[in-house]
Amino acid sequence: MLPQDNYNRSYVSPGRDRSLSFPSLMRSVYIWMALALAVTGLTAMTIATQPQIVYAIFANRAIFWMLILAELGMVIYLSARIMSMSFATAGIVFVVYALLNGVTLSSLFLAYTAESIAQTFFVTAGTFGAMAVIGFLVKRDLSAIGRFFYMALIGLIIATVANAFFHNSGVAMICNYAGVVIFSGLTAYDTQKIKNMLVQFGDRRDETVMKLALLGSLSLYLDFINLFLYLLRFLGNRR
Template sequence: MAQYPSMQQTGSRAEVVNAFMRGVYGWMSAGLGLTALVAFAVTQSQTLMQMFFVVDPATGAVGMSTLVFILLFAELGIVFYLGAKIRTMAPATATALFMLYSGLNGLTLTPILLAYTAESVASTFVITAGMFGTMSIYGLVTKKDLTSWGSLLFMGLIGIVIAMVVNMFLQSSAMAFAISVIGVIIFLGLTAYDTQKLKTMGETVPMNDSAAIRRGTILGALTLYLDFINLFLMLLRLLGNRE
């Protein structure tokens, strides 16, 4: 005879999923908060600006230093390392690496944020939060299986990266606009897709394994953090007012 889960077991699983997703959003928010705090601290400190960036005294333009390029590669290394090793590393290590990445990202994003007015950065952040929240809720509640979106969105993401590299040489404003519009669509889709994938992860994570749950929440936080940041940057290119 088939065995069915009791109401108590079903309720416990639902509680685990809810706690898992709260952990994902909580750590993602902590990462975003640290990114914003570091970016603000750097912009307010002449010493830090001179330490990490090349500032033109005549125009005030901010350029990347060799150290910042090194930090950018370090960020990529952290993301790939977390993705590859998170299932075996200690939860505290995974958490520390995620927060380290978030802090470094706040530093390396500083020149981009300085290129726009503070008002447009703030308003774009609010718009990003609203769009991200809407698509993430859709990913949580929809009954539609979004698995088929994965390969299409990944191919679109690769195409965007290639187009951005090409436009570094072409410097086409029309192409930059198209990249930003398509980028917004892709990262909105990824937000819904990744959220549903994380919900499924929460439904299958071992209920009594706190280490596995923490590692899963950190991986989920990193995934949604990247969706949010990239969506924000694409919208900033579209909506931001330059200094």
């Protein structure tokens, strides 16, 4: 997930007058997120129909882990350096990251049926949409809840890594349930955080504000992808 320091953490009362540019900024957040999801999905489906490419990626552990490390490096780099790069460069890095993520997620089409993947996607979209609406409309400051979910996420990562060695099905099931709850909660928290951040910029529509909106898109994109992956473990039908 994204470092919290990239956002202004102060809470803005929902009653404060919003700028005329705020709605378009929020639209740009979701447009970039939708674009990244489309790139990821189309890439995954395309790669899955190419047996030679699939074999080259997943039969060679070195290539697979290089892709994983490249994705992780791009997220960290974009989160930490976005303010020092142009908006165009940041957008390209985001799209390339989404494309690489699609390459690695193409393995899902080998493990699960296309129908169950599609069904899970729509369930994820519904869940994500509901939590985003809650995060956007709720008047209560969700900062404390957000911090709790980020700490829970760290615990989830540690438990998942540890269970990779012990292969305990009970722990795996608990991690799956926790993952759904955590990323549902983070969706609401991140939505409110992005809203409160963008509403503070008055009528500004400069590159700095656009880059902050792009950073928010990346955060919500990651929430959606992770929520989808955890739900797929429950709803997906294996081949």
